[in-house]
Amino acid sequence: MLKFNYSFQKVVDLKTSEKNHAEMHLSSAIGQLNAEEQTLGRLFSDKSSLVDSIQEQTVGAVSALQLQQMQDYVNYIDQCILQKRQDIQTAQVKVEEKKEKLTTKMLDEKVWLQARGKALESFEKEEMLREQNELDEMATVRFASRAR
Template sequence: MAEWEYAASLGRLRSEEEQLEQLRQERGAYERELSERSSRPTALAELHLLQDYISFLDDRIRQQRQGVRAAEEHVQQRQVFLTDKMVDEKVWQNARSKSLQKYRQEALIREQNELDEIALRRASARR
């Protein structure tokens, strides 16, 4: 479960980063378009429209950066949670292994005691 949550948070982070990169690329394209149009005769309204859209993209980029930061924090939280779960799992496995080893040792002792008792009875019966 913790592994799935960690993997899901990594997927979300990757998605947020991809969206941020797309916004940056789109902003770069519009910035180049604005630069090209401003170097040739263009209506001022078109230049304002491009500049307004670039400002809109700047706002979206800021929001997306916040989304990336939130996703990074979530990944870190999931990583800590996963690490804790892995430690718990290791402790549990060690305890289980020790318990199994103790059970087997006790079973061997019981079996040996039973065999000793059987041998003692046979020896007593032969006399």
């Protein structure tokens, strides 16, 4: 039996490789998004702790300068939170872009794999037909040699 040799196998391999790269890029983008979200969570936690600290210190004797410095730091954290929200939004857009790219690459790969599958099926049919013709030829030769 002959071995199946698909003439476009390198294209199939390329499409599979492109899909794998797209999966890695998506995974990386999701990791970046998760990191941004964790940083935002830490910023909220820091702000909450600082606000609690300010409230505790206002009960006791604390200078106006210290309160002002703490409030300035709260304002700084608020700015960081706003920036981090923008970073998260950017990361979400990037994740969506990577998902779309992966979907496209998966479809490309699927088309080529289906074409390869059809070519393999056609090859197998031709191979079976060739083998059947050989068997028929052998049977005809045997029949002809017995008839003599």
